[in-house]
Amino acid sequence: MPRLAFAKSFFKGGDYDALPKHIRKRVREAMDKFPQLTPAQLKADKGLNFKPPQQARNPHVRTFRVDDNFRGVVYAPEGGGTLVLLKVLPHDDAYDWARKLDAAANPVTRGLEIWDADALERVTPAMERQAAGAAERLFDDVSDGDLRTLGLDEKSLRAARSIVDEAQLEVFVPYLPEDQAEVLQFLAQGFSVEEVWRDLVAHRAAAPADTGDETAAIEAAIRNTPTRIALVSGAEELADILERPFAEWRIFLHPSQRRVAYKPSYPGSYQVTGGPGTGKSVVAMHRVKHLLTHLRPGERILLTTFTNALVSALRAGLAELVEDPEQLEWVDVTTVNMQANRVLTESAGGSAPQYLRDADVPARWQAIAERLELPWNAQFLDQEYRHVVLAQRIDDLESYIAASRHGRGTPVPPSQRPLLWQAISEFTAELDAEGVHTHLRACDTAARILEEQGPRFRHIVVDEAQDLHPAQWRLLRAAAPVKPDDLFIAGDPHQRIYDAKVSLKSLGINVVGRTARLKRNYRSTQEILVWSRALLDSRPVEGLADGGVDELTGFRSSLQGEVPAAAGAADQDEEITMVVRRVRAWVDAGIDTADIAVAVRFNSAAKKVKEALEADGIAAVRLSSDPGADTAGVRVGSWYALKGLEFRCVAVAGVCEWALPFAKAVTPKEVDSIQHATDMMSERCLLFVACTRARDSLHVSWYGEPSEFLTEAGVA
Numbered sequence: 001m002p003r004l005a006f007a008k009s010f011f012k013g014g015d016y017d018a019l020p021k022h023i024r025k026r027v028r029e030a031m032d033k034f035p036q037l038t039p040a041q042l043k044a045d046k047g048l049n050f051k052p053p054q055q056a057r058n059p060h061v062r063t064f065r066v067d068d069n070f071r072g073v074v075y076a077p078e079g080g081g082t083l084v085l086l087k088v089l090p091h092d093d094a095y096d097w098a099r100k101l102d103a104a105a106n107p108v109t110r111g112l113e114i115w116d117a118d119a120l121e122r123v124t125p126a127m128e129r130q131a132a133g134a135a136e137r138l139f140d141d142v143s144d145g146d147l148r149t150l151g152l153d154e155k156s157l158r159a160a161r162s163i164v165d166e167a168q169l170e171v172f173v174p175y176l177p178e179d180q181a182e183v184l185q186f187l188a189q190g191f192s193v194e195e196v197w198r199d200l201v202a203h204r205a206a207a208p209a210d211t212g213d214e215t216a217a218i219e220a221a222i223r224n225t226p227t228r229i230a231l232v233s234g235a236e237e238l239a240d241i242l243e244r245p246f247a248e249w250r251i252f253l254h255p256s257q258r259r260v261a262y263k264p265s266y267p268g269s270y271q272v273t274g275g276p277g278t279g280k281s282v283v284a285m286h287r288v289k290h291l292l293t294h295l296r297p298g299e300r301i302l303l304t305t306f307t308n309a310l311v312s313a314l315r316a317g318l319a320e321l322v323e324d325p326e327q328l329e330w331v332d333v334t335t336v337n338m339q340a341n342r343v344l345t346e347s348a349g350g351s352a353p354q355y356l357r358d359a360d361v362p363a364r365w366q367a368i369a370e371r372l373e374l375p376w377n378a379q380f381l382d383q384e385y386r387h388v389v390l391a392q393r394i395d396d397l398e399s400y401i402a403a404s405r406h407g408r409g410t411p412v413p414p415s416q417r418p419l420l421w422q423a424i425s426e427f428t429a430e431l432d433a434e435g436v437h438t439h440l441r442a443c444d445t446a447a448r449i450l451e452e453q454g455p456r457f458r459h460i461v462v463d464e465a466q467d468l469h470p471a472q473w474r475l476l477r478a479a480a481p482v483k484p485d486d487l488f489i490a491g492d493p494h495q496r497i498y499d500a501k502v503s504l505k506s507l508g509i510n511v512v513g514r515t516a517r518l519k520r521n522y523r524s525t526q527e528i529l530v531w532s533r534a535l536l537d538s539r540p541v542e543g544l545a546d547g548g549v550d551e552l553t554g555f556r557s558s559l560q561g562e563v564p565a566a567a568g569a570a571d572q573d574e575e576i577t578m579v580v581r582r583v584r585a586w587v588d589a590g591i592d593t594a595d596i597a598v599a600v601r602f603n604s605a606a607k608k609v610k611e612a613l614e615a616d617g618i619a620a621v622r623l624s625s626d627p628g629a630d631t632a633g634v635r636v637g638s639w640y641a642l643k644g645l646e647f648r649c650v651a652v653a654g655v656c657e658w659a660l661p662f663a664k665a666v667t668p669k670e671v672d673s674i675q676h677a678t679d680m681m682s683e684r685c686l687l688f689v690a691c692t693r694a695r696d697s698l699h700v701s702w703y704g705e706p707s708e709f710l711t712e713a714g715v716a
């Protein structure tokens with residue numbers, strides 16, 4: 001009886017999810033039937049009509065009937081025990097596709113490769129003609145010998161030699177044998193032959209002894225291709241794979257992701273960075289899954305991040321990934337602030353701390369500035385408190401006088417520091433007298449408690465790390481012992497929107513020599529990525545921690561779609577009408593309302609958008625109400641609220657000249673020129689974050705004059 005497996009091509013681009021429901025049901029019925037039939041029964045089964053396509057290139061490819069209009073394509077090595085489901089397509093397309101396929105065990109990578117041999121042979125001569133006059137080719141620096149060492153066969157080698165640039169490589173990729181395509185992509189991204197060997201080839205299982213038995217070799221290759229072929233253990237797992245949407249990330253990690261997530265152990269903390277949509281959250285969740293298998297009784301894991309919305313998404317994702325509900329009990333998924341809240345609540349015998357509202361903070365500083373007749377305004381005082389005093393945990397005047405104010409643009413001579421310290425002391429004394437915290441101060445206090453009481457978690461996995469403040473890092477540092485695999489940190493400095501700069505090293509978190517960067521975007525189309533990247537205007541950003549510069553080199557997507565649309569309106573009402581029209585078109589095109597987001601800068605606008613959508617008969621929910629995945633309705637929220645999330649279609653509205661950069665969010669140059677530059681970058685990143693949430697469609701709009709970031713990028 002055959003064993004079932006699924007190839008990644010089956011799910012690709014949401015293909016399976018996009019099939020009509022009754023077809024998916026029929027696929028499921030066929031899949032249930034396969035394992036019950038002997039090869040002879042399978043061939044004879046009238047309903048399945050299991051047979052090779054005529055003039056098939058590969059002797060092991062078969063198609064079967066799903067219904068009169070759809071057929072499935074499988075790879076079923078004759079005499080072997082496994083049946084790999086490749087695709088379900090409309091009748092004629094299925095035959096056509098199946099006929100062109102070839103498949104083989106790669107003798108070097110030892111994985112099973114399946115590819116469109118017909119297209120490769122057709123495209124190569126045309127590319128060769130095109131490349132004839134080119135002065136340079138993409139792989140000029142790699143010898144034929146090296147390419148063969150990495151697993152390229154003669155046909156792929158010929159194709160590789162005709163590739164002029166990365167754009168051409170992307171044209172070839174869908175037609176090339178899969179491991180070989182991957183090798184070429186890694187080389188094109190600048191990895192050395194040795195690195196590619198290490199990452200893609202060396203870690204694969206050893207070759208089985210050559211018995212000359214082709215079927216055995218193919219079966220071994222199927223088992224040795226976990227990044228593209230998932231073996232199904234039984235009926236339950238089959239149902240699981242077929243019934244849960246967007247399952248791809250759970251099953252098929254890219255080698256660069258798998259290497260990071262499933263490395264048995266790191267001798268200390270580890271940091272993974274990558275542009276939007278490169279799967280950092282996915283890797284973080286897989287790391288939790290891996291760590292769970294090593295946990296000792298009584299030990300716990302903290303999976304933490306910045307926003308509540310992302311906590312909900314991570315919790316849901318982890319529940320999909322980790323099958324055992326008992327294991328899930330060993331993981332706490334919370335924001336860092338919520339973790340501080342827990343520590344403070346426990347230490348106060350169960351009574352929860354009170355917080356000063358963020359919006360009330362400036363008035364406090366203003367009152368102190370006036371009372372003490374200070375030469376500084378509320379904004380300056382607040383920043384001094386957060387970026388110097390809290391960041392370095394300064395507790396007394398002496399330390400404050402000695403403190404480095406690196407990164408602050410306005411000098412404060414030592415003679416003025418006592419006055420500033422007085423202001424800061426009054427601020428904290430007021431908080432203490434009233435028994436209230438700011439969120440950051442709560443983190444600092446919680447860190448002090450844990451430093452005394454000892455850590456609570458064996459491992460901590462952090463997502464969206466770029467926005468954490470040093471006080472939050474101190475809490476995390478204190479929450480896990482300094483041991484191998486203590487902190488696993490994922491983040492993207494290009495999405496830093498909360499003005500956090502840290503030196504992890506100074507906080508006792510050392511990731512030197514233990515970092516990785518992910519480059520392949522799985523979320524958005526290349527069009528959305530290129531468009532969004534222009535908003536950053538090639539500006540370098542400071543690395544995730546400990547300075548340095550982070551870049552988006554090599555960052556790309558293999559998905560293609562429409563170029564994002566940008567449009568202006570005369571006034572806000574007109575813009576909202578335009579946005580509602582856009583959303584209506586998406587809904588009419590069959591997009592689920594929960595897969596659509598409209599984001600604006602201000603709550604007042606969000607309220608208007610929601611009302612306008614509802615007036616048009618479109619269900620809408622505020623993101624701030626933390627709607628569960630099952631709640632219908634277009635998600636409406638602030639640009640900030642989109643952080644870490646994703647939707648098929650996104651409308652980013654209100655990108656007006658006056659709203660971005662928003663004067664109140666940007667420190668004037670004359671107050672602090674360094675802070676001014678940082679704030680401007682955060683504003684830019686805010687738009688970048690909002691736009692890169694879109695998977696298929698992005699619509700950006702404004703009223704009156706557009707934001708200078710849009711005009712600079714040449715899109716408005």
Ligand SMILES: Nc1ncnc2c1ncn2[C@@H]1O[C@H](COP(=O)(O)OP(=O)(O)OP(=O)(O)O)[C@@H](O)[C@H]1O
Pocket residue numbers: 246248249252253254257274275276277278279280281282283492495521522523643644645646692
């Ligand atoms: N190996 C994979 N195969 C298929 N899909 C993947 C893979 N890795 C990630 N994805 C998908 O790509 C999308 C983005 O992943 P994820 O949210 O983890 O990225 P991220 O780097 O954390 O993004 P951001 O920083 O923009 O929030 C998700 O839909 C995820 O399911």
